[in-house]
Amino acid sequence: xxxxxxxxxxxxxxxxxxxxxxxxxxxxxxxxxxxxxxxxxxxxxxxxxxxxxxxxxxxxxxxxxxxxxxxxxxxxxxxxxxxxxxxxxxxxxxxxxxxxxxxxxxxxxxxxxxxxxxxxxxxxxxxxxxxxxxxxxxxxxxxxxxxxxxxxxxxxxxxxxxxxxxxxxxxxxxxxxxxxxxxxxxxxxxxxxxxxxxxxxxxxxxxxxxxxxxxxxxxxxxxxxxxxxxxxxxxxxxxxxxxxxxxxxxxxxxxxxxxxxxxxxxxxxxxxxxxxxxxxxxxxxxxxxxxxxxxxxxxxxxxxxxxxxxxxxxxxxxxxxxxxxxxxxxxxxxxxxxxxxxxxxxxxxxxxxxxxxxxxxxxxxxxxxxxxxxxxxxxxxxxxxxxxx
Numbered sequence: 471x472x473x474x475x476x477x478x479x480x481x482x483x484x485x486x487x488x489x490x491x492x493x494x495x496x497x498x499x500x501x502x503x504x505x506x507x508x509x510x511x512x513x514x515x516x517x518x519x520x521x522x523x524x525x526x527x528x529x530x531x532x533x534x535x536x537x538x539x540x541x542x543x544x545x546x547x548x549x550x551x552x553x554x555x556x557x558x559x560x561x562x563x564x565x566x567x568x569x570x571x572x573x574x575x576x577x578x579x580x581x582x583x584x585x586x587x588x589x590x591x592x593x594x595x596x597x598x599x600x601x602x603x604x605x606x607x608x609x610x611x612x613x614x615x616x617x618x619x620x621x622x623x624x625x626x627x628x629x630x631x632x633x634x635x636x637x638x639x640x641x642x643x644x645x646x647x648x649x650x651x652x653x654x655x656x657x658x659x660x661x662x663x664x665x666x667x668x669x670x671x672x673x674x675x676x677x678x679x680x681x682x683x684x685x686x687x688x689x690x691x692x693x694x695x696x697x698x699x700x701x702x703x704x705x706x707x708x709x710x711x712x713x714x715x716x717x718x719x720x721x722x723x724x725x726x727x728x729x730x731x732x733x734x735x736x737x738x739x740x741x742x743x744x745x746x747x748x749x750x751x752x753x754x755x756x757x758x759x760x761x762x763x764x765x766x767x768x769x770x771x772x773x774x775x776x777x778x779x780x781x782x783x784x785x786x787x788x789x790x791x792x793x794x795x796x797x798x799x800x801x802x803x804x805x806x807x808x809x810x811x812x813x814x815x816x817x818x819x820x821x822x823x824x825x826x827x828x829x830x831x832x833x834x835x836x837x838x839x840x841x842x843x844x845x846x847x848x849x850x851x852x853x854x855x856x857x858x859x
Contacts, residue, residue, distance in 0.1 A: 471687070471688045471690055471693060471699070471703055472685075473686055473688070473699075474565070474567075475516065475567055476492065476494045476518060478684040479567075479684050481686065482653070482654075484657075485656055486649065486653045487653045487657075488646075488679065488680050488681065489681050489682075489684070490569045492567050492568060494566070494567055494568075495543060495567075495568055496564065497543070498543045500543075501515060502537065504568040505535075505536040508568065508569070509570070510571070512532060512533070513532075513533050513539050513570060513571055514530060514567075514571055515533055515546070515568055516529065516530050516567040518565040518567055519553075519561040520561060520704070520708075522555050523553040523554040523555050524551065526553070526554070527552060527554075528551075529553065532571060543566045546566055547564070547565075548564075550562050550563070551563050561707055562706050564706060572672060572682060574672045574673070574682070575673045576597075576672065576673040577599040577670035577672055578595065578597060578598075578599045578673070579594075579595060579596040579598070579599035579668070580593075580594070580667075580668045580669075580671045581593070581594045581595075581666060581667040582594075582655060582658050582665070582666045583664065583665040583666070588618055590618040590619055591655065591658065591659075592616060592618050593617050593618075593619065593629070593633065593651065594616050595614075595633050596615065596637075597636070597637045598613060599671060619655065624655060624659075625651055627652075629651075631648060633651070634647040641677075642677070643673070654668070661688065661696055661699055662689045662692035663686055663687060664688060666685075666687075667684070668683065668684055669683055669685070670683060710777075711778065712724060714770075719760065720758070720760070720767065720774070721736065721756070721757065722756065722758075723756040723757075724754075725753050725755050726752065726780075727751065727753045727754045728754055728780045728781055728783070728859070729746055729751045729784070729852065729855050730776070730781040730784040731746065731753050731754070731755060731784075731785050731787070732768070732771050732772070732788075733787045733788070734758065734760060734789060735758060735760075735789065736758050738787065739757065742848070745845055745848040746848045746851065746852065749845075749852040750852055751851065755778065757771055757774070757775065759771050765800065765801035765805065769804065773809055776809060776812075776813070782813055782858035783813050783814045783851050783852075783858060784813060784851075785818075785847055785848065785851035786802060786815065786817040787818045787847060790821030790822045790823060794821075794822045794826075795819045795820070795821055795822060795824040795827030797823075799831050802815075802838070803830065803831065803838075806836050806838065807836070813858060814837070814851075814854035814855075814858065815836075815838050816838075816841055816850045816851040817831055817838055817839070818841040818844055818847035819831075
């Protein structure tokens with residue numbers, strides 16, 4: 471789960487990580503009032519969406535008067551901001567963050583994330599933060615500093631000092647950096663965050679370190695233990711189909727193609743998408759109905775897939791292990807009847823009672839296209855989608 475920048479900075483403040491003074495606003499009038507309350511002569515107006523690259527898309531504006539702040543907020547609020555990370559549809563801007571502008575001397579990069587390969591928390595830093603950090607990591611990987619944190623010990627101060635020196639910090643800045651790093655680690659562990667990214671971590675006038683931007687991601691599977699974090703969820707920033715799928719314990723990700731895919735098992739689902747691509751098609755989604763593919767879940771899965779107007783055919787690929795194929799076939803038949811599916815449906819069943827399941831589908835009287843193996847199923851789905859275009 472992602473949260474907004476203003477929410478992330480409120481959490482950082484609770485863990486003694488310095489952030490610029492700022493206020494959230496949902497109207498131009500609130501934005502102007504926030505600027506007046508913050509004082510100073512320059513303010514940043516920052517669109518609050520769950521995506522980066524806002525600055526290049528007009529989502530971060532420097533203003534020099536409360537009136538200018540109100541005008542900038544008025545340009546952003548109520549619109550959809552399209553950035554390099556949102557896709558062409560963009561995301562709705564329902565709030566802006568008004569911050570006092572900082573005099574930046576240097577921009578650094580700092581993040582903590584779960585490294586599943588090493589089963590450790592990894593700290594990643596660079597002396598060159600800002601909007602080009604992705605390009606830097608690709609073109610100059612030696613500029614990226616890293617270390618791993620053992621879960622039994624947490625971060626040692628010497629690790630923070632080594633990274634601090636590597637970033638070119640000196641004097642009291644080293645101590646500041648170590649305290650920031652320790653605060654971020656406590657936040658990540660205590661709130662079950664999967665990633666915390668500070669970009670930039672700025673050296674401002676006077677030599678202080680300040681987190682000018684913050685991006686926090688949380689483990690969905692741990693939200694039951696953190697109702698305060700769950701309360702920060704903003705459904706307007708989420709794909710509607712993905713939200714509905716989560717409510718029914720379905721794993722769903724929207725893609726750009728026109729062949730809807732319903733599969734049980736994440737690995738099998740990925741293989742299915744690969745074969746659809748190999749056959750010349752484009753998947754419309756990743757959808758894993760899980761091992762217990764009940765009639766209710768299959769029905770809801772069909773509804774979610776069909777809510778995408780791009781879908782021209784549906785490929786159902788089920789391996790009957792925990793649940794028998796004949797039960798799955800009955801679920802598919804009932805779901806197709808209930809949902810009134812109007813596009814071709816290709817079904818491949820394999821596993822326990824696969825023969826019985828195929829017979830049920832063949833005798834259902836429905837326009838279901840049967841396939842004996844996955845490659846055949848993918849090919850038939852691609853062909854059916856072409857005919858429907």
